[in-house]
Amino acid sequence: MSRLRTWTRDLGMGARFAFGGGREGWTRTLLTGVGVGLGVALLLISTAIPGALAARYERGDARSTTSTAQADTPGPDTLLITRINQTYRGKDIEGYALRAEGPRAPLPPGLERIPGAGEMAVSPALGELLKSSEGALLRERLDGPVSETIGDAGLVGPGELFFYLGSDSLAKNGPDDYRVGRVTAFGYDAQRDGLDPVLMLMVVLTFVALLMPVAVFIATAVRFGGERRDRRLAALRLVGADSRMVRRIAAGEALAGSLVGLVLGTGFFAVGRSLVGSVSLRQRSVFPADLDPAPWLAALVAVAVPAAAVAVTLFALRGVVIEPLGVVRTAKPSRRRIWWRLLLPLVGIGLLLPMGGRGNDHGRFNQWQVGGGVVLLLVGITALLPWLLERFVGKVCGGPVSWQLAVRRLQVDSGAAARLVNGIAVAVAGAIALQMLFAGVEGDYTEPTGQDPQRAAVAVLLHGRDGTGTDLAERIAAVPGVTRAVPLTSTQAAHQLPAEEETVDVTIGTCDALGEVAVLDSCTEGDAFVVTGSPSTDAFYGGRAEPGDELFVGNVRRYEAAAADSPTPAKWTVPAGARTVASREDPTGQLRSGLLVTPSAAPKEIGDFPDARIFVQVDESGPDALDRARNAVFGADPFVTAMTLRHSTQAAGFSSIRTGLFFGAAAVLVLIGGSLFVSQLEQLRERRKLLSSLVAFGTKRSTLSLSVLWQTAVPIVVGLVLAAGTGVGLGAVLMSMAAQPVRIDWPSVLGMTGVGAGVVAAVTLLSLPPLLRLMRPDGLRTE
Incomplete structure (x- = not known):
């Protein structure tokens, strides 16, 4: 039999185990699919962000009159326009006053007609604000009748507060009156300057730091149910399967779960896309139609996720000996080695250090070198965390019963606990490094206005x-x-x-x-x-x-x-x-x-x-x-x-990147919480019989609940300490690359570490009700 047919047969058998293993198999596959699906959804959203930003710019340019031809005298095709922006309760409202000077005056995008004198055309979000109780005071200001609602073509986002006001008193007082423009068309042929090297460095780092936790979560999700799967593979060895065959079957199960994850991820993305229009962060919003991934990027995700699932599964089984009578991993594992785990961060630092001190004065940074160095540093966390956790719990002894149960569980299988918090550690380390870089270069992109808000608001x-x-x-x-x-x-x-x-x-x-x-x-x-x-x-x-x-x-x-x-x-x-x-x-x-x-x-x-x-x-x-x-x-x-x-103003490019980081961090935070909750449920499900046995022998439920809490808290503390150290180190290297004096932004370090701990605490509390349901003696029942 050819190698291709052998792989196809064994992968197919693994897929049948995933879908045909009864309730147990379906539950395992569904948990894997949900974990992978959350990661796939965020990957699809990430691939769609550049297109969404480009669409926002295009619509903003289409309604602009910055570079359009200006007429010197009134004509049948001229329109007077002036900006009359407003601010209401800290929110910016962009507005223009219009007056048509002829029957063929240009029509702004999104309008069917130019508003008459005193009439307003408003965006949907502004219309809702004016109708709400919150907008009562704003209605006193913008009190004209609404002639129409501005269409999507005239807005940069669904949550934008925007209006046009018709006026019969608008006039241009000579050629020196630059407040009022006399235009014959709308549209701005943008020739935007590219980002300077430091801002481009920040864009690259933002994408790397936000997507790395997603990759870690996907790698963790495809290993759900690993212990039960290995015991089932041992049974296959008993009926004649060799070691290579069982590994291919395990890869088939992971492949099936990843395909389910692709389907669920596409569904999650579709749901999130339909809801994105109602979300506005820092007055930034996106039309659902703009969140459209590039076909080649979507295809890359569709191919990379199943391939990664198979690769991770085979890599996880490299040190596991599956024999007909059991799995050798159930014995005490051998001590992990440190030398190769240190190579990853050291190589990463070696890639980044040659670019130190360049800033904006020495051309562009090599994006592949920067991205590769940061990836290796962050991946180094996932390699070092199991070793650190093993060393820590190996030296712990004594304490209350709940503590001893938790420590013993971690001593037997610290790898599973480390995988549970790897994604959070990577996310926290990347966020700390980015926050340090942002804080370090903020002064270069912030200019004092000389204004004194204390003397006049x-x-x-x-x-x-x-x-x-x-x-x-x-x-x-x-x-x-x-x-x-x-x-x-x-x-x-x-x-x-x-x-x-x-x-x-x-x-x-x-x-x-x-x-x-x-x-x-x-x-x-x-x-x-x-x-x-x-x-x-x-x-x-x-x-x-x-x-x-x-x-x-x-x-x-x-x-x-x-x-x-x-x-x-x-x-x-x-x-x-x-x-x-x-x-x-x-x-x-x-x-x-x-x-x-x-x-x-x-x-x-x-x-x-x-x-x-x-x-x-x-x-x-x-x-x-x-x-x-x-x-x-x-x-x-x-x-x-x-x-x-x-007191000060901030450069638009810097502000936009920080807003993008805010969007991405919010999405990654949701992914962290969702994936961690799924991981916790999967681990509790695997230990159902053990928990039921302990309850049947008289162990207090409070003791077991505390032991589960300790099993989560110990890896989190170790992981966050490692993440904080790595994040500070990476941040120092990045600040050196940006030619900034190295200083630790302690509020950012403590804040991001606290956010990571808060997410874990919330997930742990949410997992307590399922834990209490699993701690019943009838959990010992089997068929």
Whole structure:
């Protein structure tokens, strides 16, 4: 008989044992299938993520007007558009105001018609928020009738908060009005810059660190029921099968379980895909249709998982002697050797160390070398953990009965206990290393804004003809919870017309307001000040003036092109008593130059001014004060910008990778919990008769429950200690590669270790009810 026919026959016999072994065989195959299926589902999701991200970018580009042609004059095919983004209870809401200037104005993706004046087109998620009780305060702001719901083609995700507002007052005030665009089409031909070497390194590491636990769990799942399977194979030896044949039969059983896992994994993926549209993490969501794995990647998973199942089974049987009268593994196992277990992490470190200190200055990292080094380090955990656990429990003796039962069980078969926690140890080690790398490079991708949220939570920016802001400031100040609303207006002045050199910045406000931009020893209404200390060298706005100088105030650069209803620059003399004061950063971090004047000393005719700001402080202990202030701003003028002040901003690429890590970590955490629970149930099922025997002989159930808890806790403690050490070491190597000083991020180390321990504790508690059901004397019944 040819070798192929022999393998086919024996694999087929193993598959028949898997499906035809009665309830016992079906239970074992189902547990294996569920464990493998959870891993397959996550693998399919991982292979679909790049396509989902690309689809998000494509839809975002399709509705963008960043690079579209701008028209100079109104026409039958022009559309006015401006951004009017909002924030509500910490959530960002993207919005645009639209006004069609002709019958053929371009239509934004996802809309059937351009909203009329005062009408809104909203995303489904925003529509639900507006209808809910949580959105009651937002309804006061976005109170227009909803003309339609934006279709999927106009949204980057199903959970996006997005709207279009129709307006009949939107206008473009000349070519210098960059707030409002006059477009003839939508669409943005993106030419995105590639990620720098460190960010690309982080992407590679994220995928490796998140997928390695999946591979470990799949390898563990195909070994469910190993002890019972080996006893059954011993019976086959008794009827004439040789050692090679029984190994092929065992591989056939594993292959059958992995195929069931592929089917279940595809089902889990389909269910998860249908539910993904209702999940939003950090305001990021994905359409189910976008979660579509590349065919070649899906085919690779379909081939790799069964092949890995067969390989793992054959590898697991390499040291097991299956004889007609039993399995030699039931005796005390030989001591594990350490030398080859250390080779894996040492080779991994050897691959990573040559790239130390490169950072962003020496080209791209070799992705295969990085991935290979990290994989070997993480696989080294799975090799070292059984050895460490064996050495630990081998030296333990004495203690309560529950402790002795647990230790004896671990001494007999520490490998099964190590396999139970291998995946968690790998996940924790990878997460610690990634968190250290993220913390180490965060400073390179985070820039301070210079803003001071303690002095003002929001800066309201008025533009052009929006007014001086005094009325709006009074309206905001009257909102409950607003403690202060300080308006400042600015205009330009020049010594001659037209202004050919530097212009002088003139800031107008009350003494209280001027104290936000200068150090004032004293101030009364009618005072004026000359500001010093600003480092501004701007050729347009860095000019100086002295007391008694005669200036022209208003639109001093383009006054001849100003609209007919805009006054020409007026003459004004700087008060002779103007004192010199030092400039002070305002809440947005800006240092003013030029002149500061109180209202009674200010020029009477200032014309169009390009800048007016209101700094708003709120009592954060009160409910919704900030959103009520935003409502007042939007009610006064939807086109006014209400900018939330922040200490720092983060690079978009870094933020996106961290968000992706958050998504992946959440999915892996679910897999860890589910697979660990299945593994625990499988081990309890195999020990059903042993537990029933102990109960029948009078052992307390509490003692047995504690022994099961110890059997889980001891490997977890050893595994987490090994994971923390490996994670810190890997993190140090990665930080060195990114040219960052090595420091241990202890909050991350303790946090990720605690998460791993928490998952195990939750699974152990959930497994107690099945354990109590198994501890019954009738479990001794057999057929």
